[in-house]
Amino acid sequence: MAIAFKYLAPGEHGDIEIAGTGVGVHNIFFQHEFGETPEQLVEGFRIPLAAVYEALAYAAEHPDDMEAIRRADAEIDERGVREARELIKNRLALH
Numbered sequence: 001m002a003i004a005f006k007y008l009a010p011g012e013h014g015d016i017e018i019a020g021t022g023v024g025v026h027n028i029f030f031q032h033e034f035g036e037t038p039e040q041l042v043e044g045f046r047i048p049l050a051a052v053y054e055a056l057a058y059a060a061e062h063p064d065d066m067e068a069i070r071r072a073d074a075e076i077d078e079r080g081v082r083e084a085r086e087l088i089k090n091r092l093a094l095h
Contacts (some may be wrong), residue, residue, distance in 0.1 A: 007051035008058055015060060015069070018051045026069040028052055029059035 009019035016025045021043050031041060038052045045052075059066050 005054050005058065007048065007054045016062075018045070018047050018055065021045070021047060023047060024069075025055040025058050026066055028055040029066055030070070032056060 001045075007018050008016050008025065011017035011022065011024060018025075020025055028041055028045070030036070031044075032052075036044070038049060038056075041047075041048050041052045
């Protein structure tokens, strides 16, 4: 059975987000995993509580999507660290 969502919509880059906010479902899901309560997410993102619960429901229904986003974010983070190290190394070599 498909779940009908009131607050969720495809974002500019195709990720599902809270409509009109730019807040991705994955942002809500990951912060909730790190221990933020739905009420804290409401305050932090300035979105309705029902939107938080919809995002969490969507994430629960799409665990493969959430894991793919997690892997992509980790890859971006790793690439950024490598590039920063290389930049620092090159700048230190100039002195």
